[in-house]
Amino acid sequence: MSSDGAVSEYSDLRPREKCGIIGCASEQPVATELYYGLRILQHRGQESAGIAVFEGEIKSKRGMGLVHEVLTKDDLMGFRGRSGIGHVRYSTAGSSVLDNAQPIVVKTSYGDVALAHNGEIVNAAEIREDLSRKGWAFMTTSDSEVIIRLLANELVSTGDPRRALKEFTNRLQGAYSLALLINDTVYAVRDPLGIRPLCIGEREGTMMIASESVAFDALGYRFIRDLKAGEIVELRPGGFDSFRLPHPTHSAHCMFEWVYFARPDSVIDGRLVYDARVKIGQELAREHPVDADIVVPVPESGRAQAQGYAAVAGLPLVEGLIKNRYIERTFIMPEQSEREVGVMLKLNPIRSAVKNKRVVLIDDSIIRGTTLRKIVQIVRQAGAKEVHVRIGCPPIRSPCFLGIDMKTREQFIANEKTVPEIGEFITADSLGYLSMRGLINALKQSRDDVCLGCLTGEYPIVIPGEKVRKEKPLEMFAEASRRKETRKSAVKKH
Secondary structure, three states: EOOOOOEEOOOOOOOOOEEEEEEEEEEOHHHHHHHHHHHOOOOOOOOEEEEEOOOOOEHHHHHHHHHHOOOHHHHHHOOOOOEEEEEOOOOOEEEOOOHHHEEEEEEOOOEEEEEEEEEEEEOOOHHHHHHHOOOOOOOOOOOOHHHHHHHHHHHHHHHHHHHHHHHHHHOOEEEEEEEEEOOOOOEEEOOOOOOOEEEEEEEEEEEEOOOOOOOHHHOEEEEEEEEOOOEEEEOOOOEEEEEEEEOOOOOEEHHHHHHOOOOOEEEEEEEHHHHHHHHHHHHHHHHHHOOEEEEEEEEOOOOHHHHHHHHHOOOOOOEEEEOOOOOOOOEOOHHHHHHHHHHHHEEEEHHHHOOOEEEEEEEOOOOOOOOHHHHHHHHHOOOOOOEEEEEEOOOOOOOOOOOOOOHHHHOOOOHHHOHHHHHHHHOEEEEOOHHHHHHHHHHHHOHHHEEHHHHOEEEOOOOOOOEEEEOOOOOHHHHHHHHHHHHHHHHHHH
């Protein structure tokens, strides 16, 4: 889902969140399971929330705000369906308005369909135009509605959900993890490069899919596994069926899930996020040592990275900045002066911890640098003698077209200044970024299996006007699969 760029928040000067999705199939009503699952995934989106369940037809409730603000106890008692999906949203494509909240529900001659989507479709405008010519009307500005209208079109044409899922995903170019409710059946779909996370769990016969495994831990589910790139799963009480879309040899998991987005207690594609962040800090300490007295994290994602840095550097880890947890991330501040006030509302220093100390300040990334500049100044004003900044990923230089609200090269300070110049801008005594090699070592993923587009300017799929990494376009794999099926059919006939 992609942003219209109309709003900005105090921390937006780091990448914004994506969305969280969940789905559940059980012999019991699932509304409460969906509710608590979404509460756990709240960090992935705080603009809107909603659930949809099947009760002879699909019934839904969605609204602007946090999960507990949108879904009341009376709402949950009123839903009796035993299959359903849910969503928390941070817009990346489409305005932040109720019409774009999810799940999106449509009625077709085949039946009811509901969709919850995490990601961004690169060719959404082209698909929208094609469907509009065929008479489909669109009610929202989001690319998620394009997905569900395209699926509805295939369902009406084929009358076969599995065939429709395969056919409509052949048209989609981009990043997507989907939770779908087609009449009473829950489906989960992960894009052919596995850019967005999605996993599956089970508890006493109730099956659940979620953006992050942490949802299973808190609710007592057994984590089964991540969905594979290009995998489609059909949930049923007690189990699931699986089939795959045409997919390339390599995946393209979003590196920012480990660096910033996901909760540290989640496992993303086989790698515990906490472990990855600690390793990032260790690599950072080896690459950029400095004479200092203490290591201070910028909460929250900088915390595990700071642990790793402190361990290798042999320095004390000090909570020198305290986060005000009661100011939501949706605190919107469009003006620079307001954003600076927002930083002070959000973070407060422990003066006795940093006074007269040489501080290593650990953060996950720099976008414009204005927020980090204010944080450095807060630490200095609290009495720090020196502030040395260390960043847990390489410089961000390129837009993301696959689900993160970073859309123009002009917003990245790394495109305008050298590393020493950025250090001077943020008023740090020194600045060090993690190298690309250090990042890959920390993630313990093959470089070919990670999307690094925002760092390298080379993307895992074809994006007009941009470079594509050394990989064949996805449509070539789909065409090869169709040829293979044709050959199989020919052999059967003979």
